[in-house]
Amino acid sequence: MKQDGKLFIDGSWTDGQGAPLTSTNPANGEPIWQGAQASEAQLESALAAAHSAFGSWRRLSVEERFAIIERYAAIAKERQEEMAKLISDEMGKALWDARTEAGAIAGKAAISIEAYHERTPTRNEGAIRLTHRPHGVMVVIGPFNFPGHLPNGHIIPALIAGNTIVFKPSEITPAVAQAMVGWWEEAGLPPGVINLVQGGAAEAGQLIEDKRTRGVLFTGGVKAGLAIHRTLAGHPDKILALELGGNNPLIAWDVADAESAATVIARSAFITSGQRCTCARRLIVPHGAAGDRIIDAVASLISRLAVDRPDADPQPFIGPVVHSKAADAILKAQEELLFHGGEAVRPSLRLDQGSAYVTPGLIDTTRCREVRDEEVFGPLLQVFRTKTFDDAIAKANDTRFGLSAGLLSDDEQLWHRFADQIDAGIVNWNRQTTGASGKAPFGGPGLSGNHRPAGYYAADYCAWPMASMVQEGALNDDAAMPGLVK
Numbered sequence: 001m002k003q004d005g006k007l008f009i010d011g012s013w014t015d016g017q018g019a020p021l022t023s024t025n026p027a028n029g030e031p032i033w034q035g036a037q038a039s040e041a042q043l044e045s046a047l048a049a050a051h052s053a054f055g056s057w058r059r060l061s062v063e064e065r066f067a068i069i070e071r072y073a074a075i076a077k078e079r080q081e082e083m084a085k086l087i088s089d090e091m092g093k094a095l096w097d098a099r100t101e102a103g104a105i106a107g108k109a110a111i112s113i114e115a116y117h118e119r120t121p122t123r124n125e126g127a128i129r130l131t132h133r134p135h136g137v138m139v140v141i142g143p144f145n146f147p148g149h150l151p152n153g154h155i156i157p158a159l160i161a162g163n164t165i166v167f168k169p170s171e172i173t174p175a176v177a178q179a180m181v182g183w184w185e186e187a188g189l190p191p192g193v194i195n196l197v198q199g200g201a202a203e204a205g206q207l208i209e210d211k212r213t214r215g216v217l218f219t220g221g222v223k224a225g226l227a228i229h230r231t232l233a234g235h236p237d238k239i240l241a242l243e244l245g246g247n248n249p250l251i252a253w254d255v256a257d258a259e260s261a262a263t264v265i266a267r268s269a270f271i272t273s274g275q276r277c278t279c280a281r282r283l284i285v286p287h288g289a290a291g292d293r294i295i296d297a298v299a300s301l302i303s304r305l306a307v308d309r310p311d312a313d314p315q316p317f318i319g320p321v322v323h324s325k326a327a328d329a330i331l332k333a334q335e336e337l338l339f340h341g342g343e344a345v346r347p348s349l350r351l352d353q354g355s356a357y358v359t360p361g362l363i364d365t366t367r368c369r370e371v372r373d374e375e376v377f378g379p380l381l382q383v384f385r386t387k388t389f390d391d392a393i394a395k396a397n398d399t400r401f402g403l404s405a406g407l408l409s410d411d412e413q414l415w416h417r418f419a420d421q422i423d424a425g426i427v428n429w430n431r432q433t434t435g436a437s438g439k440a441p442f443g444g445p446g447l448s449g450n451h452r453p454a455g456y457y458a459a460d461y462c463a464w465p466m467a468s469m470v471q472e473g474a475l476n477d478d479a480a481m482p483g484l485v486k
Contacts, residue, residue, distance in 0.1 A: 005035015011191025053192030073109035134162035246403025249396035
């Protein structure tokens, strides 16, 4: 069912006054959300509303803020299936996959409340009193691949800390954002504390550059993240939290069960049609028969992976990518690898000309003359063969990114070497690279970002510490002052 697109500013729903905007179901091309982007005046109104609401929101006790957030979580849990269907329709995830995201939205509140208690308690240590203060107006910019869970992971800890929000979701997935903000209204969040605007890069730029914005919380591609970073150069007064993805390596070495390893590899590379920032992009195996067995097992498994409508019965492992242009980009990246000497073990193919359905691909790039260090955001896995395990780790670390990495091996000593030498924020042994805990830091070094959205670490960037030095008793001026003439 098509949703009537709205903005939410200062507690009221209103039509956008900017350029028309429509989101469509990538599985069938039908419209999901139809409305308009925010005009410059509406962006200004959203910032003004958040700025005005900040004083009263921050002065509420944290228990009062918790109560609203817990009501929101209860609504999210009650509407979990409804949200899963909307995510699946708008973004193209298989329904089983969308259900995990909908569940994570509901579960984020308890994790964030626990993290707040862990990170930001008031402490008294003699004459020093430590408290934490909110920054002010925070701009949250969300991605399309987890349109609910990822912005939700910024919004909840920011609200707990006492900040107010202007939320600009991906222009590809406005309907999910509108539903979530409706839950905040239903939970009793005061007017102006969260404001929803729609738009693209230009609208985001106006929000980021405004002097009332005290922080920008962004999850998305490296190109957009670097543009935000450049915009805020010279603004140490604005907190910037970036999670930008990765070119993630997965090493398979000394593995007896090639079929089991292939299952983990496929889950790592192709879940959510390869549209997770933690998906494995590079499979590294040994030269010779051991590597051949792994590659053959992966190729065999790929041939049996169902690619179908997200609501098909039985459920497919892979649905469409988010739109046909994304499919074009995946196939173009594959074409470039083949041009430079890559070998198609199993090529990625478009199922219907012009559609967003592409099959998972496996390209041996060992002999490629050139392989760009870029994140191909889709179901395309590159294979590299190396002679030694040390070479495998060097290849894994040969990237500007550092988000996720994994090792599949029966040898525990190899795991210890891997964990000690790998440059990644999330490391995995004998499990898929896409797993993450809401309580653990999420992110990595290099172009994968800076702050770590999740748990304690999100609470950390949503507030700043204040150290109060207190002199007990009457004012004391007895301290000696060298050089003072009496």
